[in-house]
Structure formats: C-alpha cells, structure tokens
Amino acid sequence: MSKEEVVIRIGGAAGEGVQSAGSVVAKSFSRTGLSVMTYNYYQDIVRGGQSWYQVRASHNKVRNQGDGLDVLIALNMDALVRHTNPEINEGGASPLTGIAIFDTTLTGYKEKENVIYCPVPLSEIAGKHSKVSLVKNTVAIGSAMASIGMSFEVVADVIRDQFGGKGEVAEQNVSAAKEGYDYFTQNFKKLDKKLNYTNKKKYLLGGGEAVGLGAVNGGLRMYIGYPMTPASSALHYISSHAKDFNLFVKVPEDEISAINMAIGANYAGLRAMTGSSGGGFSLMVEALGMAGMLEIPLVVYEAQRSGPSTGLPTKTEQGDLNLVLGASQGDFPRIVLAPRNVYDTFLLTREAMNLAEKYQTPVIVMSDLYLAEHLETVDKFDFNFKIDHGLRATDNMKNYKRYEYTQNGISPRAIPGQPGLMHNEDSDEHSESGDVVSDAETDPKLRIAIMEKRMRKLDSYVKEMPPTDTYRLDDAEYAIVQWGSTQGVVEEAVDILRNKGVRAGVIEINRVFPLNPDIPRLLKNRKKIIVVENNFTGQFNRLLKSEFLVSTSLIRKFDGEAFYPGALAEELEQEIKR
Amino acid sequence: MVTVADFNGTVKPDWCPACGNFAQLSAIKAVLAELGIEPHNTVVVSGIGCSSNLPEFIKAYGFHGLHGRALPVASAVKWANPKLTVIAYGGDGDGFFEGTQHFYHTAKRNVDITYIVSDNQIFGLTTGQASPTSEIGFKSKTTPYGNIEEPTNPLTFGLAAGATFVARGFSGDPKHLNEIIKRGIQHRGFSFIDVMSPCVTFNKLNTYDYFRKRVYKYEAKDLTDFSTAYKISQEWGDKIPIGIFYEKAERSYIDMDAVASQTPMVDIEPVMLNEKLVEEFL
Numbered sequence: 001m002s003k004e005e006v007v008i009r010i011g012g013a014a015g016e017g018v019q020s021a022g023s024v025v026a027k028s029f030s031r032t033g034l035s036v037m038t039y040n041y042y043q044d045i046v047r048g049g050q051s052w053y054q055v056r057a058s059h060n061k062v063r064n065q066g067d068g069l070d071v072l073i074a075l076n077m078d079a080l081v082r083h084t085n086p087e088i089n090e091g092g093a094s095p096l097t098g099i100a101i102f103d104t105t106l107t108g109y110k111e112k113e114n115v116i117y118c119p120v121p122l123s124e125i126a127g128k129h130s131k132v133s134l135v136k137n138t139v140a141i142g143s144a145m146a147s148i149g150m151s152f153e154v155v156a157d158v159i160r161d162q163f164g165g166k167g168e169v170a171e172q173n174v175s176a177a178k179e180g181y182d183y184f185t186q187n188f189k190k191l192d193k194k195l196n197y198t199n200k201k202k203y204l205l206g207g208g209e210a211v212g213l214g215a216v217n218g219g220l221r222m223y224i225g226y227p228m229t230p231a232s233s234a235l236h237y238i239s240s241h242a243k244d245f246n247l248f249v250k251v252p253e254d255e256i257s258a259i260n261m262a263i264g265a266n267y268a269g270l271r272a273m274t275g276s277s278g279g280g281f282s283l284m285v286e287a288l289g290m291a292g293m294l295e296i297p298l299v300v301y302e303a304q305r306s307g308p309s310t311g312l313p314t315k316t317e318q319g320d321l322n323l324v325l326g327a328s329q330g331d332f333p334r335i336v337l338a339p340r341n342v343y344d345t346f347l348l349t350r351e352a353m354n355l356a357e358k359y360q361t362p363v364i365v366m367s368d369l370y371l372a373e374h375l376e377t378v379d380k381f382d383f384n385f386k387i388d389h390g391l392r393a394t395d396n397m398k399n400y401k402r403y404e405y406t407q408n409g410i411s412p413r414a415i416p417g418q419p420g421l422m423h424n425e426d427s428d429e430h431s432e433s434g435d436v437v438s439d440a441e442t443d444p445k446l447r448i449a450i451m452e453k454r455m456r457k458l459d460s461y462v463k464e465m466p467p468t469d470t471y472r473l474d475d476a477e478y479a480i481v482q483w484g485s486t487q488g489v490v491e492e493a494v495d496i497l498r499n500k501g502v503r504a505g506v507i508e509i510n511r512v513f514p515l516n517p518d519i520p521r522l523l524k525n526r527k528k529i530i531v532v533e534n535n536f537t538g539q540f541n542r543l544l545k546s547e548f549l550v551s552t553s554l555i556r557k558f559d560g561e562a563f564y565p566g567a568l569a570e571e572l573e574q575e576i577k578r
Numbered sequence: 579m580v581t582v583a584d585f586n587g588t589v590k591p592d593w594c595p596a597c598g599n600f601a602q603l604s605a606i607k608a609v610l611a612e613l614g615i616e617p618h619n620t621v622v623v624s625g626i627g628c629s630s631n632l633p634e635f636i637k638a639y640g641f642h643g644l645h646g647r648a649l650p651v652a653s654a655v656k657w658a659n660p661k662l663t664v665i666a667y668g669g670d671g672d673g674f675f676e677g678t679q680h681f682y683h684t685a686k687r688n689v690d691i692t693y694i695v696s697d698n699q700i701f702g703l704t705t706g707q708a709s710p711t712s713e714i715g716f717k718s719k720t721t722p723y724g725n726i727e728e729p730t731n732p733l734t735f736g737l738a739a740g741a742t743f744v745a746r747g748f749s750g751d752p753k754h755l756n757e758i759i760k761r762g763i764q765h766r767g768f769s770f771i772d773v774m775s776p777c778v779t780f781n782k783l784n785t786y787d788y789f790r791k792r793v794y795k796y797e798a799k800d801l802t803d804f805s806t807a808y809k810i811s812q813e814w815g816d817k818i819p820i821g822i823f824y825e826k827a828e829r830s831y832i833d834m835d836a837v838a839s840q841t842p843m844v845d846i847e848p849v850m851l852n853e854k855l856v857e858e859f860l
Binding site for chain 2: 202217219221244253263270378423424435
C-alpha cells in the first residue's frame with residue numbers, strides 16, 4: 001500500500017463504541033489537513049453482532065473507503081480473527097496487512113503472516129483512568145495514532161470535543177489515550193508512512209448533513225420526514241438545527257402525511273421538503289404525482305438502501321431507480337438528481353430547491369446508504385447562491401390563469417393570501433384556469449394542451465443543464481458510465497487501469513432524469529461502454545440503453561456493500577478483454 | 579365588507595339536486611362572509627369524493643387533493659401561514675377510512691384548522707358502496723347481504739383523539755349548521771364537525787326524513803365536560819343529538835413550536851449560511 005495514505009479499521013460488536021471511536025480517528029485526520037473518507041459496516045441491531053468502522057486518510061484526495069488495511073483496532077477476539085483472515089472478505093474489504101492493536105487479555109489466536117501483533121493492556125490502562133469500560137477504546141485510539149506518527153495533541157483535542165470540553169470525563173479519556181499512545185511508542189515500531197500533516201483543518205461530514213446544508217442554503221424553511229435508515233441522518237441534522245436555521249421540522253404519523261405536508265407548505269409559499277428511503281418513498285408515490293399535476297414545487301430526498309421490501313436496512317444499494325422514475329400513475333415532469341459525493345450532495349440539494357420552484361414540479365434527490373452515512377472531507381463551502389422563486393403572479397393580476405399555456409410551460413404561481421388570484425388547484429385534470437374538466441365534460445383538445453404544457457417544462461430544464469462531467473475520458477477507448485455515489489470508486493478503478501496502460505475514462509451522471517442530451521456524444525467511438533451500478537438488474541443501464549440506443553456491458557454489485565476500487569478494476573479489465 | 583357573493587365560484591356544483599352538500603357549501607360561504615374573512619385569505623382543502631369537489635365551487639384558494647389526505651395538506655398550509663383561515667373538507671369514506679390516521683393525529687396535535695365532514699354513510703362518487711359509517715344491516719353494492727361491520731362513531735373518535743372542538747350538524751337544518759360552523763371556525767385549535775348529509779341517490783336508509791324524525795338539538799351545560807360529551811356522542815338510534823358537544827381552549831400545535839410560535843413561517847427570512855454555522859464539522 002502507498003506510504004502516502006493510511007487505512008485504520010475498528011472492529012467490534014454493536015454497543016462496543018465502534019462508531020464513536022471511528023469518528024475520533026477520522027476527525028484527528030481531517031483536523032490535520034488530510035483528506036478523509038470513512039466506511040461504516042454495521043447491522044440492524046443495537047447490541048452484539050459484528051460491526052466495523054474504517055477510516056482512510058491521505059494528503060492526496062481520498063475518493064472512497066479504499067483497498068488495504070494498515071491498522072486494526074480489534075475490540076474483541078472475533079474482530080481480531082475476522083479482519084486478519086485473508087479468507088474472509090466482507091463484501092470486498094481487505095484483510096489486515098499491518099498492525100493489529102488489541103487488549104492483552106485476548107490470547108490464543110493463530111498468528112497470520114503480514115500481521116504485526118501489538119497487544120496493549122487496554123482494559124488495565126483504562127481502569128487506571130476511569131470506571132467506564134468503554135474508555136479502553138480511547139486507549140486503543142491512542143495506540144493506533146502513535147502507530148502512524150500522529151501528534152498526540154491533535155488526538156487530545158478531538159477527544160475533548162467528543163466528551164464535551166474540559167470536564168472530568170474528557171480529561172480521563174485524554175489521559176487514558178496518552179498512556180495508550182506512550183505504551184505503543186515504548187513497546188512497538190511505528191508504520192512507515194509519509195503523511196503530510198498540516199494545520200489546515202478540513203470539514204468532515206456525511207451525505208445526510210450535506211443534504212441539510214444544501215437545502216438550507218437553497219432556502220429550506222420546513223422539513224417533514226419520518227425516520228428511516230439511511231434517510232434519518234439528514235432528518236437528525238436538520239432537527240437538531242431547527243433553531244439555528246429557523247426551520248419548522250416535523251415527524252408526522254407516516255410518510256404519506258409527510259409528503260402531503262411538504263406539498264401543502266410549498267403551496268402556501270414556503271420552501272419545504274421531505275425525505276425517506278425506498279420503503280417510505282413507496283408510500284409517498286401517489287402524492288408525488290399530485291405535486292406534478294398541481295404543479296407545486298417539491299423536493300424529495302430519497303436515500304436508497306438494499307431492497308426489496310425491508311431488505312438489508314443498514315446496507316447500501318442503488319436499487320430504487322426504477323421506483324423513482326416510475327413513481328405515480330400517469331405522465332408528469334420530474335427531475336431526478338443523484339449526487340456523486342458529499343459536496344455534490346450539498347450542491348445538488350441546493351439546486352433542487354430552485355429547480356422545484358422554477359419548474360413547479362417534483363425534484364427527487366437520490367442518495368444511498370454509502371453516501372448518506374459515510375463521512376468525507378470538504379475543503380471549503382461556497383455558500384454564494386441566489387434563490388429563484390420562479391414565475392410568481394402579482395396581486396390582483398388581470399385574467400389570472402394558474403395554468404396559463406406558455407412557451408416554456410411555466411405558468412405564474414399565486415400563493416394563498418394574495419388578493420385577486422383565487423383559484424382551485426385540482427388533482428383532477430383541469431383547464432388553464434384550474435377548473436376541473438374530468439367531471440362534467442371531458443375535452444380531448446384541452447387535455448392534449450394541458451398535458452403538453454406540463455411536459456414542456458422538462459424541455460426547458462434540459463436546455464439549461466450543465467455539461468456532463470467526465471474523468472480521463474478525452475482519449476479513452478473504454479467509457480465507464482457511473483451514476484450517483486459510485487463516482488470515487490470508479491475514478492480510482494480507472495486510475496488503476498490507466499497505470500496498466502488501459503485507456504479508460506468515466507462518464508459521471510448526477511442528473512439521472514432527464515438524461516443530458518450531450519451523453520451520446522460522450523459515448524461515441526468507444527470500443528466498449530461499461531455501466532457500473534449497485535443493483536441486480538442494471539436499472540440505470542436499462543435507462544441509458546433505452547434513451548440512447550447504445551450497446552453496453554454491465555458490472556453489478558448487490559451484496560449490500562459498496563464497490564471497492566481494486567476489485568472493480570479487475571472486473572473492468574476482464575470485461576474489457578471479453 | 580365581505581359578502582356571501584364574494585365567495586361565489588364560477589363553476590356550478592355537480593352534486594345531485596337536494597344533496598346534503600349544498601347546505602354545507604352555503605353555510606361555509608355565509609359564515610366566512612359574516613366573520614369578515616376575505617376569499618383570498620381562505621384556503622379550502624379537500625380529499626376525493628362527491629363532497630370533496632367543494633373547493634371547485636367556492637371562490638377562495640381551493641386545493642382538491644388526494645383521497646384521505648386533506649388534513650396533512652391543510653395542517654401544513656396553516657403552519658406555513660397562520661394568517662390564513664384553513665378549512666379541510668371531505669366525506670366519511672375520505673376521512674374515516676383512508677384518512678383515519680391523519681384525522682387522529684391532526685386532532686391530537688390540535689392544529690388550528692376546521693375539519694368539516696359531509697357524512698352520508700355511503701360512498702357516493704363511486705356509485706354506492708358501504709362506508710365506515712354505514713349502519714349494521716345496510717345494503718349496498720358491496721354489502722348485498724347487509725353490512726356486518728360496526729360503524730365508526732366519528733364523534734367519540736374525535737374526542738378520544740383529542741379534538742378540542744367536536745360537533746354534529748345536519749344538512750336539513752341550515753340555520754343550526756351555520757351556527758356550528760361559525761363556532762368551529764372561531765375556535766382556536768382543531769375543530770371537528772360531522773355533518774349528517776343525506777345522499778339522495780344512493781342511501782335510501784339515512785334520508786332527510788330519517789334524520790328529521792330523530793335529531794334533537796343538544797345544548798351542553800358545560801362544554802369542557804369531556805365525559806358528558808363522550809356519553810352524549812354515543813347516542814344514536816331513535817334519538818340523534820346535534821349541536822356542539824365539546825369545546826376546550828388549549829394551545830394549538832404551532833403555539834408550542836420552537837420557531838413557528840414566534841413569527842409566521844412565511845414571514846421569517848431564510849438563514850444565510852456562513853462559516854460559523856458549519857464550524858461543528860471542523
């Protein structure tokens with residue numbers, strides 16, 4: 001593995017503090033100016049089982065959880081055996097080639113090659129500083145950070161933050177970590193790593209928080225959501241900052257209520273959004289179509305997890321694309337965005353708020369567990385953004401028609417409370433003025449006109465789409481097409497191929513529907529087009545082929561885990577040779 | 579000066595002649611005018627069903643949404659802009675079948691809206707099937723051998739859920755109905771009004787005559803007395819009480835919200851993000 005990066009993994013059972021230990025490690029790196037990404041492998045239980053948390057850091061840009069493992073903190077025997085066993089492969093995760101840190105009380109394991117065993121009296125040291133048994137994790141963090149040459153002061157600061165300042169508990173943890181740090185230094189040899197630590201702190205956050213920040217930057221005023229993994233990270237962030245951001249936040253009785261409330265608020269002129277995972281989104285389907293029919297702006301955050309049904313609640317997948325594309329009866333304009341990383345999530349959620357109001361139609365922001373729950377560093381936020389409320393009617397406007405036929409399909413919106421613009425918004429088919437046409441008399445000509453008016457809005461959106469992003473595509477013989485969260489892994493896999501002399505490049509789709517008309521040009525004259533996605537049937541592949549009539553190959557993964565760059569590069573290479 | 583005519587819509591109601599919904603439409607318009615509430619400050623949200631077509635026939639801000647889903651839309655409209663008068667309107671199938679969970683929770687939340695149900699004890703728009711309030715033995719297209727399911731009692735349900743205003747009206751007594759709707763709109767909090775509204779086409783049991791023989795005007799001695807309200811609400815059969823059963827002043831949902839209780843949401847400027855607000859991620 002490169003000396004310019006490090007991968008640390010903490011393995012243990014649920015309830016053993018795996019995640020909070022992992023976040024201390026991650027933050028220590030982001031505060032020393034390194035680029036960081038974390039990966040959380042966990043189950044749908046509160047206690048027991050086997051979970052682990054991985055942190056990858058480098059002064060170069062880190063784009064995914066990474067191959068390889070340098071330092072393992074094993075909180076129990078199972079973790080020590082599991083992560084050092086080359087036979088065991090947790091959805092693609094690497095076994096340890098490096099240092100294992102564990103409590104001296106763990107004995108009787110069979111030593112593996114490529115593993116440097118570093119037993120540290122974690123519990124004994126912890127007991128000297130605190131009565132809380134989880135403090136042994138802090139001792140282990142101290143040892144791990146010593147093993148890669150991180151300054152202790154940085155770790156101490158992060159621990160203080162984690163335990164709420166300079167109180168007794170915080171100081172107990174700091175002193176425990178210090179002893180773990182010193183114990184390692186005195187007894188074992190450091191790893192040979194060349195990481196350029198600086199004092200330029202980076203932001204460290206997850207996709208859920210990025211949704212919240214993006215929405216707020218895009219003028220969010222109300223968030224209505226019902227808890228469901230992995231959409232809850234956004235709900236939690238937004239709820240905990242309701243006062244800071246002047247937001248009205250509500251968890252109502254179900255997702256049906258949530259989306260209807262979000263629609264009601266937008267109707268009343270307040271930017272509102274809702275969010276869920278596939279199960280909750282399925283309940284929202286009918287109302288999504290209503291927003292399309294009534295031409296009410298609406299942003300829905302859809303964070304996918306492994307389906308079908310309850311599926312693998314804590315595992316990732318990109319299996320909801322068919323659902324999102326086909327959600328609700330009939331045809332109506334919808335925009336589907338799929339951010340590729342944490343900062344892209346911020347940017348696209350923010351843009352979604354404007355698009356929804358500009359085109360007066362639903363915009364769905366699709367993420368997944370991998371993107372919604374891992375942490376990633378962001379160098380800088382650009383908060384400069386202009387809120388566009390779209391076309392609004394003026395008070396007492398003459399001959400006001402809510403659904404006036406216009407060239408771009410966008411009609412002036414009136415907000416309840418505005419004088420002289422009273423009208424009815426109807427889920428039944430209606431005329432320009434909003435009067436229902438389905439009951440008393442049905443007029444085919446009018447139906448055609450109003451359908452075409454609504455659908456024209458998509459043509460207008462397509463015209464303003466920015467060019468599709470690509471990576472090393474210019475001279476590529478092989479075009480790899482990815483959508484959403486797989487960006488970082490696919491880019492790195494392409495780097496691996498390029499190092500072997502294979503001319504591959506990436507077409508990166510974060511605007512999934514409608515697809516950008518510039519894509520056929522990018523696909524042209526390639527020896528092979530390979531679509532990579534995290535689902536069984538190749539849902540995006542099918543969309544791409546049907547839209548552009550191209551021939552493609554497909555690489556899929558549906559074991560609940562994300563792609564890994566090394567394994568993906570191998571699969572791509574095989575596919576290219578085939 | 580607001581007049582009833584100000585609320586006259588341009589579309590003629592498509593209800594059957596003598597449908598109970600007419601009396602409710604007239605009552606809503608008359609009350610809004612009497613209270614001086616202007617059409618542009620009025621939002622009428624409905625679900626799906628014959629009665630739910632009402633927003634098409636009144637000049638106000640109308641929202642004709644989905645079957646059973648009027649209440650969440652109406653709640654959010656009120657939360658977004660409390661200066662608006664928000665009326666949710668629909669039928670018994672809409673409110674007590676498909677929308678039951680919203681009815682329960684909106685009542686419990688005490689959202690400051692008025693919920694009027696045109697209760698005709700049958701599905702009318704879908705041409706005559708038994709509804710949640712159809713009586714035992716009631717024959718319809720879907721209950722040819724007679725309904726065997728106990729009917730929902732909307733009043734005890736509303737009371738149990740925590741509605742702070744619970745009343746029953748009768749479309750055959752417009753004057754009395756006007757008074758109830760007026761009190762409901764004036765009430766701050768969730769007002770629930772179940773209106774016995776004969777379906778002249780499909781319900782041959784619960785007719786105007788059926789109700790005229792049975793209804794009596796109930797006058798509560800103490801409107802805040804929950805157990806008496808609950809007891810009277812259970813009366814049904816030879817004698818059917820109409821009137822206001824329960825009213826209690828409680829804080830409405832928005833009065834307790836950390837942000838919205840201070841200023842109407844629509845009047846709060848969005849927060850501009852800055853580096854300080856993302857410091858926690860450093």
